[in-house]
Amino acid sequence: MSAEAKSSVLPGLRLGRVSFVWRPWIAGVTLLLAAVTFLLFCLSIGIGDFPIGLPQVIATIFGHGEPVDEFVIMDLRLPRALAGLVVGIALGVSGAITQSVARNPLSSPDVLGITSGAGAVAVFLVTVSGGTATAIVDSVGLSAAALGGGLGTGLLVYFLAWRRGIDGFRLILIGISVTAVMEAITTWLLATADIRDVARAQAWLVGSLDDRGWDEVRTALWCTLALLAVVTCVAFQFRPLHFGDEVAAGLGVRYTRVRAVMLLCAVLLAGAAVSAAGPVPFVALVAPQVAMRLARCPTPPLAASGLVGALLLIGADLVARTALPVSLPVGVVTAAIGGPFLVHLLVRANAR
């Protein structure tokens, strides 16, 4: 809390129309997180059946590598690592936005319907192997079809919650309802389906980074970059919303529009993540809470949340690939690491 008190007397930085308050602790933590994320990203590329040293990895990424390294890295390992990075950032930022808008730390984009909608559609397509379902999977692929379902559900939640603007509390309760319906459908489909299909569906439901090629990653990457650009622009008007609608309006923020744009970005970011890795659970819930405690902010910091998400996902993928005796999807490992880490932070904060 001392960092907070100090930051109020520290001078601002101004570059043309853009101004910041200089908060050394938050900036330092964010930069450190970025550095660690980059390091882990390169490590995760280097480690595998054909180990490559860290310097070679960095050289190759920037285009000065040996031909052999270049093939292994650019064609085989980079897509997977990039998928982890993009999905982690997208989920972390999406979670930070959701928790800020709802002003409730228990909310996450899972509540916005994307995850459960995508899950229900995927399970439906896997378990009901009929004419139309098979045709859909064959023509667009399971992940794309599921993403369509997820985005459809997300937009449904968004429009159902719209009543003269978006209200955080209403959004969350509507989201919980729609999610409950989708999960009930999933449960029912799983309970009535053939057990072999169930195993396949269950594996998809956890989210995975296995066998990710450039095709899957490229779309998610560009979508995430574009959305992050929008989020960055709107973020300056987003901060005052933490003080309540009245104060925000007094500061000249069109709070209805800002909130609507940010939430739409959160929905689409979660969608981009689902398109690349399936519905990886819990990252979006845990990352903002961890980032808040690391950066000592009263509200989820956007950039740090994204980086923590990426760190969590890449780290979990590394553990899943190298340290575990059985092959498990990254979603399982993410939750197994993220849950206890959150508890650890809470206990440590309590003890202080």
Add this chain to the structure above:
Amino acid sequence: MGLAVLVVILVVAGAVSLAVGARALSPAEVWHGLFAAPESDQRLTEIRLIVRTVRVPRTVLAVVAGIALGVGGALIQGYTRNPIADTGLLGVNAGASFAVVSAITLFGLTNPFQYVWFAFLGAAVAGVVVFGLSSLGRGAGNPLTLALAGQGVAVFLAAMTTAIALTDQAALNALRFWNAGSVAGVGFGVIWPVTAFVAVGLVLALITLPAVNLLNLGEDVARGLGVNIALSRTVGIVAITLLAGAATAACGPIAFLGLMVAHVARYLTGPDYRWLVPYAGLLGAIVLLVCDIVGRLVVRPGELDAGVVVALLGAPFFAALVWLGKFKNA
């Protein structure tokens, strides 16, 4: 007054629940099945068997579990002061699922009757661990810490459950039925002990209600008015764990019910927990019973599990109430 209306609705629903099913029975037949002495008539003996061993147990269980989840849902929202808190928040559901899956993998259990005690043990241990973690250190029992610690533990247990289920097909097979949440197929051998746990939980819950009211005025105010915060919170969490744990052990995880009826009850009674909690309990019993009845009717001769129906029917209804602006951010 409102409570009396709810009790009448519950009794009617209970009567309907005895009559409706794969084989529809007339009121006279139900009456006969319940109270008549055994006879030699083949048809009447069959009816007696259906009513006594199938319909009565599932009706009783739906009422007991519904009350437990409704009261538990209202209490957890009161103690965490978070309107989206659900009974699953203490890690109870995740703990129960994890215990069931581990028991199947380790001991090769095949009969759902054997799961129940593992499920209850898992739920109780998870609840105690969450509460213990959130009570360490100076910020003991901070509602936000409790909620987040619960999420953390639940997340971890769910991951372990999935990991086991993905590597062991027998466990996955059991898990998918367990997850649906059903009040059917459990005998009185399970129902009596579950009812006993729920009863203890209810008594503890009722004792703490005045304190919950004061806690919702803020901790400082509550302390100033003479509430022993640590004690009342401990009793409350124990009550929630008993209620949710027992209900989950017998039925499997039934999500959304506690959250939904807590909000409806708050809308009907206002913020006084001494009224809100009894309303939530009765509403929970009514909703679960009605959903079980509907589940028996829609896909005849098969059945839809009560937990699935609760979400499919309850959620749209709840969403409509939300949209109409009936609920306040408590």
